[in-house]
Amino acid sequence: MGTPEFPDLGRHCSVQHCKQIDFLPFTCDRCDLSYCLEHRSYIKHQCSKAGNNDVTVVICPLCAKGVRLIPNEDPNISWETHVNTECDPSNYDKVTKKKKCPVRRCKEVLTFSNTIKCKDCSVDHCLKHRFGLDHDCPGPKKPATTSSSFWATSLLNVASSFRENRQVARDGAGLRRSSSGSAGQVEECPQCRVKFSSVTALVEHVKKVHERNNQSRVRKMSIDVCPKCGRGFGDPVSLVEHVEKDHGGTSKA
16 A cells, blocks of 8 residues: 555545545544544444544524434434423524624724724724724713622722721820920010919909009190191190290290
8 A cells, every 4th residue: 555655645435335545534532443534433323432432412493403313222312302491493593693892883893803892992803993993882880880890989988087086186186295295394574574374364464464554654744736847745844945936035836
């Protein structure tokens, strides 16, 4: 068998009534014999060592799923079991119908190599309509408000209010500490240099002593006014000197 250049090229089918020469023969993994394309399966060449390794699958015309035929069992029983348990006719369109670009008047079939998913609308498009302006993209979807997000927002609000209240309490405690620390200091009057133990005592001292003295001084002080020019003087002597010097020695108006 074969040629002088390739002496091992090709094999005859091991089935007695076939004996077809095949240059790409199939070797059975159970009986290790060579077979042609037609007799490659266990059933076709009636392999005696196949056992339960023979797997035959039939495509269901209703759901396009593969139905495995169990060895030594009637195929009709396997078929009825599939129809009554796992057959789903809605799967037929998903398997057989080819997915196309959703853009109107575009008949491009979407495959692995020409499918682009839009980042905003999450819809598959062809390469020609992959940009948002080309397929009238509505934009990213707004997240729906759920009860979990509502409770999360409420918890955040409670936490923020708790932080604010705690900060206010800290500020109040700091003010109390500063006031208590300054209570032991000695306050001194800037006019008479008398020292006091508190600011309140210092204020009362200033009101009673220094403000009353200033008011009494204002009451005792009198001003003489020149009848000619209306200029004021603190004593009569200054007024007379002013009249004699500036108005010719007369004080008559």
